[in-house]
Amino acid sequence: MKNWLMGIAAVGAMLLGTTAADAGRDLDQIKQRGTIRCGVQGPSNPGFGVPNAQGVWEGFNIEICRAVAITIFNDPSKVEFVPVTSQSRFPALTNGEVDILSNNTTWTLTRDTGVNRFNFPAIVFYDGQSVMVPRRLNVTSARQLNGATVCVQPGTTTELNLADFFRQNNITFRPVVIEALDELRRAYDQGRCDVFTNDFAALAAQRTLLTNPRDHVILPERISKEPLGPTIRQGDEELTNIVAWTVFALIDAEEFGITKANVDQIAATNTDPRVRRLLGVEPGMGTAIGAANDGYARAIIKAFGNYGEIFDRWLGPTTPLALERGQNNIWTKGGLLYAPPAR
């Protein structure tokens, strides 16, 4: 009898339990819940997102999510970080388990449209796929890798670019495909593969974790374009705006020379109307994008600094990753970072 009742209850729940998407748009849900769920690379990706000794997540991707939380809630702590893998990230986003991915996901046509139907509001990191090889192999170009065994993560653009690159150059390779990045790196470290391929920045991060990082060299070629940025579900224009203009605020701040240290002083004294609008001294911009208040950009810069400061803190020359700014510099300094005007 009890089983019958439970069965009927289960069917009832199934029939009544309508979809989360019907209940309202993503931003409304996030506001209702009081936190934004941010999918990050698990278990960790040095520089981009790692839990510290206290179990608090920190890194480049983490601060992007916290900046979005400031825009929505005026509070950087209103983020729940959910570790996802290269395989689980898209189902997690599609099912609403996370609201935003901040895990070095590449913006591609099929992910933007296709069956995935995601949105890429802004690019936060310009990367390109590279290959790492042990120094003793004396390889100088990826074209010399005919017949090599290559360690690669499944379900990534990396996996597809790799196949394309070898096909295009009429050379062959043998993939070793493991989902868990740690396990894959161990296989490469033990010599199971001749080559480890990933986005350049991610390879630099993985190299720091090898037994002898100095014995491995990342070849200079970039075999693909990898524009990385926060990813959300398609269909919520308001959330798209918030994420895009959060990133643009970081870029604008660097262009205008606004830093964590001088933001208050600049807000009080600067007379440049562009700066005054960005920092909310002249109101209107925050309200326009649906932020918690007009001072959202000021709050973000006060918490984390501008784009350059965030980059330098987690990825720059003083960190183990030691990445150059390169393409990830603002446009006035020869990079690709260019934000539309906030007006």
Added chain:
Amino acid sequence: MSSIDTARERSGQVRFWNDPVKRGLALQAGLIAFLLLVVWAAWSNMMANMSARGLVFGWDYLSRPASFAIGESLISFATTDSYGRALVVGLLNTIRIAVVGIILTTILGIALGVMRLSSNPLLARLVSGYVEVVRNTPLLLQLFLWYAIINSLPGPRQAVHFGPGMYLSNRGMKVPWIEWSPTLWPVIAALAAGLVGILALRRRLIRKRFETGDAPPLWPFALGLLLVPPFIALAVQGFPTTFSVPELQGFNFTGGIELSPEFAALLTGLVLYTAAFVAEIVRGGIQSVYKGQWEAARALGLSSGQLMRLVILPQALRVIIPPMTSQFLNLTKNSSLAVAIGYPDLVHISNTTMNQTGRAVEAILVFASIYLTMSLLTSAAMNWYNAKVAIRER
């Protein structure tokens, strides 16, 4: 009382809920309707959710080019082949690990089970220690261990050279292999003829034993029948067959046949793990055979090998087969842990497909139904065998 009942029955006045047959039918019909309702509700809920998220359900992706590479495959696979072919590659890899795994597990499991009952205390304790350790640690952990051990072999340039053209390195084991040519057809035919000859000889020997009680050994003749005809077939053609011998070329070995580290680690892990369970099942089966059977067999003067082979195991099989079936199914299903160590099995390829195409529901439906089919087929085969060895009660 009884007179009233019979009177009602006669006049056809029994209510249908008082009739056990009709009541049973009604309940079963209700249950089936309920199950259909559950399935329908789950399906329509899924479709509603998918359309709410703008997802479409369809199989068109199967014919699109996969554009990713697969490490090992029984059939040829290029990156321009379709997702459908990639899935077939994964399925064949799963079948390969399951078939090889089941055969090796059965052999090892039976050997361990018999050893565990050995009168030699050292052997018995050793096996029981093995069984306890292996059964009580997670399989995934064991797979990682085997993979790490195999990967710590020397690199291809320092490969262990353990025989002519045989190399062992962290790229796997490479041995020479026959290069296929049409001249091999007569050899295969000769081999088949030899096997038929062995079967015929066996029947003759059995008949002879029934008639005369004389039991000459089969194996010297069998060995001859197995080796001589293929040899003659080769000799007649002047030994045309060539071998493909592995040699180090650039980064890796080329030629020969390969046992990849991923396959080897998965096979070792699955076989050692499942064999521990099988050993216990075999031990239980043997112990279930009545003591009198042992004593009677010894009284007939059978050697300990004959005793096991002719008297005990055939009877133990009746107890062993049913639980053995579920171990075989476990092995097949556990092979999906291949994902963790990068062996391209069905789940591994499905996961990648899911990720590259976004067709999660379709991909899961595909591999779930394939596993179900494989399990049901294994089960059916084992049930048939079980019916064959079961006691015929008359």
